[in-house]
Each structure stands twice: as structure tokens, then as C-alpha cells.
Amino acid sequence: MADTDEQGTIGRRNDGRSTHRGKADVAQALVIRGGRVIDRTGEREADVAISSDGTIAAVGPDLDLAALGLEGATVLDATGCVVAPGLVDIHTHLREPGREEAETVETGSRAAALGGYTAVLAMPNTEPAIDSAAVVRQILDAGETAGLCDVRVSGSITMGREGKALSPMGEMAALGVRVFTDDGSGVQDDRLMRRALEYASGLQGPITLAQHCEVEALSEGGHMHEGEWSSRLGIPGIPPEAEELMVFRDIALARLTGAKVHFQHLSTAGSVELVRQAKAKGLPVTAEATPHHFTLTHAEVASYDPVFKVNPPLRGDADVAAVKAGLADGTIDAIATDHAPHTPEVKEAPFDHAPCGMLGLQTALALAVTELVDPGVLTLAEVLAAMSWRPAEIAGIGDVHGRPVAEGEPAHLVVFDPTEEWTVDPAELASRSRNTPYAGRTVRGKVRHTLLCGEPTVLDGEAQR
Amino acid sequence: MSRPGAGSRRHGDLRNLLAIADLGPDVAAGIDDVMTLTDSFVEVSERQIPKVPALRGRTVVSLFFEDSTRTRLSFETAAKRLSADTMNFSVGTSSVKKGESLRDTVETIEAMGVDAIIVRHSSSGVPRQVAQWADAAVINAGDGWHEHPTQALLDCYTIRQHAGGVAGKRIAIVGDVKHSRVARSDVAAFTALGAEVTLVAPPTLLPPSLDGWPVKVSHDIDSVLATTDVCYLLRMQRERMTEALIPSLREYTSLFGLTSRRADLLPEHALIMHPGPMNRGVEIAAEVADRPGAVIVDQVRNGVAVRMAVLFLLLGSGTEWGAAKAGDGDGNG
Numbered sequence: 001m002a003d004t005d006e007q008g009t010i011g012r013r014n015d016g017r018s019t020h021r022g023k024a025d026v027a028q029a030l031v032i033r034g035g036r037v038i039d040r041t042g043e044r045e046a047d048v049a050i051s052s053d054g055t056i057a058a059v060g061p062d063l064d065l066a067a068l069g070l071e072g073a074t075v076l077d078a079t080g081c082v083v084a085p086g087l088v089d090i091h092t093h094l095r096e097p098g099r100e101e102a103e104t105v106e107t108g109s110r111a112a113a114l115g116g117y118t119a120v121l122a123m124p125n126t127e128p129a130i131d132s133a134a135v136v137r138q139i140l141d142a143g144e145t146a147g148l149c150d151v152r153v154s155g156s157i158t159m160g161r162e163g164k165a166l167s168p169m170g171e172m173a174a175l176g177v178r179v180f181t182d183d184g185s186g187v188q189d190d191r192l193m194r195r196a197l198e199y200a201s202g203l204q205g206p207i208t209l210a211q212h213c214e215v216e217a218l219s220e221g222g223h224m225h226e227g228e229w230s231s232r233l234g235i236p237g238i239p240p241e242a243e244e245l246m247v248f249r250d251i252a253l254a255r256l257t258g259a260k261v262h263f264q265h266l267s268t269a270g271s272v273e274l275v276r277q278a279k280a281k282g283l284p285v286t287a288e289a290t291p292h293h294f295t296l297t298h299a300e301v302a303s304y305d306p307v308f309k310v311n312p313p314l315r316g317d318a319d320v321a322a323v324k325a326g327l328a329d330g331t332i333d334a335i336a337t338d339h340a341p342h343t344p345e346v347k348e349a350p351f352d353h354a355p356c357g358m359l360g361l362q363t364a365l366a367l368a369v370t371e372l373v374d375p376g377v378l379t380l381a382e383v384l385a386a387m388s389w390r391p392a393e394i395a396g397i398g399d400v401h402g403r404p405v406a407e408g409e410p411a412h413l414v415v416f417d418p419t420e421e422w423t424v425d426p427a428e429l430a431s432r433s434r435n436t437p438y439a440g441r442t443v444r445g446k447v448r449h450t451l452l453c454g455e456p457t458v459l460d461g462e463a464q465r
Numbered sequence: 466m467s468r469p470g471a472g473s474r475r476h477g478d479l480r481n482l483l484a485i486a487d488l489g490p491d492v493a494a495g496i497d498d499v500m501t502l503t504d505s506f507v508e509v510s511e512r513q514i515p516k517v518p519a520l521r522g523r524t525v526v527s528l529f530f531e532d533s534t535r536t537r538l539s540f541e542t543a544a545k546r547l548s549a550d551t552m553n554f555s556v557g558t559s560s561v562k563k564g565e566s567l568r569d570t571v572e573t574i575e576a577m578g579v580d581a582i583i584v585r586h587s588s589s590g591v592p593r594q595v596a597q598w599a600d601a602a603v604i605n606a607g608d609g610w611h612e613h614p615t616q617a618l619l620d621c622y623t624i625r626q627h628a629g630g631v632a633g634k635r636i637a638i639v640g641d642v643k644h645s646r647v648a649r650s651d652v653a654a655f656t657a658l659g660a661e662v663t664l665v666a667p668p669t670l671l672p673p674s675l676d677g678w679p680v681k682v683s684h685d686i687d688s689v690l691a692t693t694d695v696c697y698l699l700r701m702q703r704e705r706m707t708e709a710l711i712p713s714l715r716e717y718t719s720l721f722g723l724t725s726r727r728a729d730l731l732p733e734h735a736l737i738m739h740p741g742p743m744n745r746g747v748e749i750a751a752e753v754a755d756r757p758g759a760v761i762v763d764q765v766r767n768g769v770a771v772r773m774a775v776l777f778l779l780l781g782s783g784t785e786w787g788a789a790k791a792g793d794g795d796g797n798g
Binding site for chain 1: 567588649673675676
């Protein structure tokens, strides 16, 4: 059941503060007609009626609105479309505070809504880092003001993400923070990471520590995957082992402490295999992979275009195949965007001077359809599991997001046409930045409507705010 | 070994020279064209007034983000001998240090109306990026660890001059291949022309992957020298020690340096080459650099004529002198 407070407000945060999207704000009832509903319970052809309080009133074929008392409800056409729980991105860089020229909570939320997301987890590598209750509150408030997406916040594991001292995780957990990470870099110090896991396991939760796995002693100075292409192009490389060693260490620490560890953006065949073995032993680990790590390889860097510079780097064909296999057998639980906006000014630099990162929110679903569903790697239902309810569970928001499409549940929904082709045009993206590596690429799968608490944030592909 | 550059055109219509592969789908034919043209510019260089009006009215700017007096002088001399106007944009005196982006710098230079930009940068790939933003012809004068195509062309020319050709020659490239743009361009050019190339270095100074490189590898220079026609030594940089790539320069010299004893293992006809600047006593013994087979000074001399040929190939079509072909100039500029 949905998380409902005394006022009947849906989407109440874990900190108890309710969102502004309460009963009074929702203008009207809606009905989504003619779509195919896919959620964790299965698939069926059904209409979805949403009452004016933002909850789902009924789900079924050819709903009789009069019988539901919803005459006059706005009809959203979903012919040929899938109706599913809104997508949940557990790896989003919103750049606020500190890098508002690249993205803001508002512009990132808009990109998320257009990509079919109803919740994102903001990463803490901001300036200042999200390492205090004050910064957590600032981002939560900005998310509510934007009103385009349920913006959740992850806190840093260490103060300033410097890897030296623990951040006040308890203080942040009290505000509803359920994921901590130093994303952008991994916690290098073995002992500090052990302590972080032990400490976090005692907090109000459940708490997950998410790791950007990279042993800096091996990756330092590198700018792309170390291999055939780095050797030809004369660009210093980052060996896969830089990632795998930390995956190995954190699996060991999960075993030692019993605490939950989530592996961010797995990029190598070796990492996928390590996580597979850890899961087989029943250890409390989860993992995510990004669309770019199942779509692109290091051969793209031959253009020397820094739009292809990302961390972890684009790897080889065997790694791409392993990431897909990991998604197919459930070793990798979630598809996360690692949406990382950078302005053209900083990306139009020499490759080794440019920052790492690519946009992802508006292309993730289409890439999953194009690269995973169409070739038969995953079913559409499996893609949605990896993009909605499983990441919602990892982020600790499974009580509100990724819910079944059923009566009484909050209407956080995405309606998309899995067959519609479109071509990625950087100028059309809602992000403040333009660093998509998919410019000019034709993909399949287009978001038609996104509903947050029953309120359309996107209608017919257009953002409503 | 490299992909054709952004400016790659069909053979005979060279737009940029970013990498050896830009010389056309048939790289060997492209190199031969440069060699033939170089012959006529060597002749020009030997005249009393070594100057032709081939590129009169054209403007060539050298955009050097990395210090390199030798290469810059070589290009500027080549441009001046072709009567081009030359400009020098060096980072120390520019707005780059004030935070101007690479793209802004390139667009500013373009706005002044230049015909060719000669780019040197410590980052691999910058000439390719510049070529994307510029209409002018772009010549790579060395980018990071990537390529230094005019160096490879002058190396080919020097081998051709002293040994009759590159095809079939057994060439050992000795030293820090991993960090060497010269080595990458040389491997591309030498192998395209049909030479047999062996890279000789400790594993730490080789690229992490040699997939697709048509070369042999040896970690033992002594076993290679007797069957070597050209021994090409790369500059050994001091900072490689601090990166734990070699224990010490002394050990490097004792294992890989071309000492007198080792030079004696070479066949009598063998050439000894070096892209400069040399560390005498490290990769090459002082007395070896002065042997008859050492053609290091010829490399530098040929550099000017080769760069004249490259500039002429990129900018010469349509000019009067170009129509009349090399060699018929009045030599007056």
C-alpha cells in the first residue's frame, strides 16, 4: 500500500515532511485508455483510472468512469503504449549546489520526467558535497519546488568526499537519506570503509552504502579503458582491475560486516563475475549498470571527442556482453543513468583535460529498449524491473515508487510507446548541458506521458512545468 | 594502425595531416608522393636563395601548446622557403593561460584568415579536435603520445636517402614506445612501406596492448642488433623512473642503451637514427651518435624539405607555382 499520511497526501518522505502534491493540488481525475499495463505482478491490457487525490482508483479493461464516479476525467490515450510504474534512477548528478551552470535540480528533474522517471537519487558529489543535513534539506526543497520528479538525496560517506573522516550519516538518515556514497570516487581506505559499513548498519534504515569502485593507485592518470584503443590513441589507460579490486574488497567487507553494499556502474566482465559469485553466496550486495556501458565501447574514443569520456570508462566488446549477461541473469539489479551533465565549455577541451560524464536521463529507456529488448536480451518487463521497482527497493523508496499499478497505489506512472523511433538531438534535451554521446543516433521507445502523484509532469512528450 | 583522420580524403586530395593514416587509403602511395615532392624541395634548399613563391599569399600559423623550438623552427623555415606568411601563436603569450577554451582559441585564429594551422599539444587528439573546428588545413606537429606524422615522413625520407628505400628493411625501434608519438607514426609509416619493424623495450615501456600492430617485440636488444638495418632510438625521459617504469636510467642504459659494444653488433651498413633531442650517455653513447652510420643530423636537415612538401601538398593546389610543378620556380620568392 501507498505511504499515506493523515491528510491523505501521497509521496510523503521518510522524514515525515509531506510533499506539496497533496489532494488540494491535483486539478482533476485522469484515465489512461488502451495501454498495456506492466508491473511487478505481470502484464495485462487495461485502462488505469486515477482519482483526484493522486491515487489509482481502478485498473481494468474498458473502465466505466461513471461507475467509478470519475465522469469528466481527462482521457490520456495510451494506444500502443506500455503503462508502468514511473522509472527510478538511483544515479543522477543534478549538479546543485555548486555547478548550476551545468544542471540544476529543476532542469535535471525536467530531463528525468521527460525520460519517464518519477524519482531520482541525487548524487552527493556537489560543491559543497552533500555531507550534512543542511545540504540534504536544500536539495529536497529544490526538488519539491521544481515539482517534476520526486528528488531523493544520497549523502556522502566521508566528509567532503575526501575519504578521511565519516560524514554525519545519522543526521542525514534522520532526514530520510537511505543511500550513502562518495560517488565520483571510491572510498580508498579499507579500514574507513569497514567502519562506514559497520556504523551505517546501526542507523535507522535500512541503509545501503553505494560504491564507485576504483582503486586510484591503478587508475590515476588514466582517461579511458586501457587496451587496444588506448594504446593506439596514445591516451593513458585505466585497467579493468582498478574497478575489480575494489569490488572484490567490498564484497569481502560486506561479508565481514553484514552491511548492504551496492555497486555502482559496473563496467567490466570481471566485476560482473565477482558480484555473481557474491550473490551466489547469499551476500547482501546489489549492482547497477548504465546504458552507456551496455551500448558503447572504447572504440568510440577514436574520435577523441570528450563526450565519450566517462568514469568508469567505456570498455571492450566482452565487457559490454558481460554487462548484458549480468542484466539478463539478475546479477545486475538495476539500470542507472549516471546522468552527469557538463557544459560545452569544459567538454570542448583536450580529451585528457575534459571532465568525465555523459547525459543519460532522456535516453536511458530508449537505449534499454533498443539495445536490450529488441535484440532479446531482456523482456520489456525485465527492463522495467531494472528501471523501476528494483532500483526503488535499493534506494529504500520501494514503499512509494515502483509500486504495482493497482487500486489505492500512488499514481507515479510512465506511459511510453516501445516501438516509436526517434533521433537523439542534443539541442532538444531538457538538461542545461549537451553532453550526450548519442547525438544523431536513432533509438526506439518514446515516453508519451509521465505522471507524478497523478499529476502529469509530461503530456504527449512535453514537460508540463 | 590508426584510423583515418577527420580530414582524410581520397589519395591526392589531402586536407589535413593528423596521422600517417591520413595519407590515403593507400598510405604507401601517399608517402611516396611526399617523398617525390621532397626531392624537389631538397633541391630548392640547396640553392643560393633557397626560396620559391609556391605559397605566396598563404598564411600559416604555428599553434604550439607545448615547447618545441626545433619542430617549430623546422616548420617555420619550411613555410618561409615557400614564401608563406607565418604567424606564431604560443601559449605563453596567449589568452589560453587566461582560461580561454581550446575551441575559442581555434575560432579566434580562424577568424584572422589562416590557411594552415600547425598544432603541437601535450594531449593526444588535439589536432583532430582543432580540425573539427577549423576550415584551415591542420598539420599535427606532435600530439601527446599519439602521432608526429612529419617526423615519420622525414625518417622515411632519410632511410630512403641512405638505404635506397624502406621496403624490406629490418627496423628496430628501441626504447620508450609507450609514451612516444614518434614511435606510433614511425610504425604506421614504416610498416605501410613494407619494412619489418621490431619494438625493443622493457614491457613497462611498451603500449599495454599491441593488438593490430604489425610488429615484432623483443625485450633483448642484443639478440636483435645483428639483423637490424635501421636502429631507431627513442628519447628516454627522466620522469619514467619516478613512475616506477624502470629502476634507474643506469639500468636502462645497461640493458637497452646503444653503447659502442652494441653498435658493433650492427651490420656495417646499418643506420642509427634518433628523433632528438638525444640524451647522450643514456639511450645512445656519445661516440655512437658520431659514427658514420648515424644519420641524426640528416634527419633534421630533411625535416625542412619534408615539411615543405607537406605544406605544399595541403596548400599548394591552385597556386601558380603549383601548376608549374616543383622545380620550375624562379627561386626568387
